[in-house]
Amino acid sequence: MNRDPIKIKRVLISVSDKHGVVEFAKGLHKFGVEIISTGGTAKKLQEEDIPVVLISNLTGFPEIMQGRVKTLHPKIFGAILGKRDEHLKDAKQHQIKWIDLVVCNLYPFAETIKQPNVTLDDALENIDIGGPSMLRSAAKNFGWVGVVSSPDDYDEILKELKTQKSLAFTTRENLAAKAFAHTAQYDSIIANYLNKDRLFLAFNKLNDLRYGENPHQQASIYRQENTHDTIIDAKQLQGKQLSYNNIIDMDAAVNCVKEFAHQSACVVIKHTNPCGVAENKDINQAFLNAWNADDQSAFGSIVALNKTCTTKIAEFLAKVFFEIIIAPDYEPKALEIFAAKKNLRVLKMPNILAPHEGLHLRYINGGLLTQTRDDKIITTQDLKVVTQKKPSETEIDDMLFGWKVIKHCKSNAIITVKNHTTLGIGPGQVSRIDAVKIALRKSKMGPHTGMTRRAPTRVGDDAPGMGEGAVLVSDAFFPFRDSIDFIADTGITAIIQPGGSIRDAEVIKACDEHNIAMIFTGIRCFNH
Secondary structure, three states, X not given: OOOOOEXXXXXXXXXXXXXXXHHHHXXXXXXXXXXXXXXXXXXXXXXXXXXOEEHHHHHOOOOEXXXXXXXXXXXXXXXXXXXOXXXXXXXXXXXXXXXXXXXXXXXXXXXXXXXXXXXHHHHHHOOOOHHHHHHHHHHHOOOOOEEEOOHHHHHHHHHHHHHHOOEOHHHHHHHHHHHXXXXXXXXXXXXXXXXXXXXXXXXXEEEEOOOOOOOOOOOEEEEEOOOOOOHHHOEEEEOOOOOHHHHHHHHHHHHHHOOOOOOEEXXXXXXXXXXXXXXXXXXXXXXXXXXXXXXXXOOOEEEEEOOOEOHHHHHHHOOXXXXXXXXXXXXXXXXXXXXXXOOOEEEEOXXXXXXXXXXXXXXXXXXXXXXXXXXXXXXXXXXXXXXXXXXXXXXXXXXXXXXXXXXXXXXXXXXXXXXXXXXXXXXXXXXXXXXXXXXXXXXXXXXXXXXXXXXXXXXXXXXXXXXXXXXXXXXXXXXXXXXXXXHOOOOEEEEEEOOOOOOHHHHHHHHHHOOOEEEEOOOOOOOO
């Protein structure tokens, strides 16, 4: 294999994504490189007065079948695949001129199949044939040929050609690896679309992490191809490098805050579980309510906001210890305040409310589990009142808020809510009554705790009042009436749960005895 630098005398450019291609072609032309091109790419370059050799002139054969056949010709693939030392005789015999650089990206198949009501015919027409063949040919022959599959590499290639007058072997090798990854990922999307019995995934490594969940474990982070608006896309404005655990917790925080698109909301996360969540017309009040919901657990937490982080929030957080804040934006003064805490990680995610894409994946030893995401939205039309006492509109409103939160708590989970604020969260318990006890203890309400709930710090008139009128949310049915008996006389006036237990009648009877309203959703929201 040739490991010497190569001069770039002739380039073939055929791209679907034309971002940056004009500037790149102008740079190549400036270096005296002959440009061969096809179809729409050639037209765009000619419009910019860049000299182009049409591929049909090179092959002596026109583009046919509406462009389906244009590059698949020996004069193209011989020019790309030929070894300059071993195949020179063949090239001269068949009047093949070497192509030293192939610039190609592929038809937008992934974007096409995301379109609503896309047909199979539309999808098939956006499967590129010549493009992957050219990329793979150039990548296979990287000893003699450079290959560019991404506009992201244009500037670096022009820079190397300007300074070195050639492309180095290591550059060509790296570009070849990218090209094979590009075609593999492209084919995997097509295979996943057409084949329901196999799943092909492609991930690009971003970087190694300091360590995994514990210091003795190695860890890295990869981006899944064709995903956007995830925590990976958040911009870190300051602070220490993110750890494995930080990223897991950030993902949980963002997933939860995505539930709240209509009002200002704050989610405080600790070890992937919410410890305080609140929604309010004012982001300052939403934050304070969420933080004070369980300020003890909030120590060392992650804070997620769905609105701009204000100076007031920053002033409050400057006095407490927490690890990360993530928000769509920040007031300038807020960033000045955070800058005094050098290790604090501050992240900006403008599209924090963007919906999830794709399946939820979980790796197990020897395999992979997939499921659609739990994006079921419960409305009043889904609710069934099963007790003699009917819940008020305010209680129903709080229960629907709580349902959005409990979807993001590890099961078994119980939460208590009042005025769109969590009072207590009991997540991840092996028995439901234990989750009930934890939620009530954290709520600091009722005779079982021996404590009275203190009101949170107020910045307005909407801070949640405590005492009577709180609701309780359960992510699955109550298997026994013991939880209801424990809830009695705690200030809980209404319960929402899926229903479906063989002892539902017993549980409903207990609610009637204790004058507690109960609603069934008919939908479970386990989060294992």
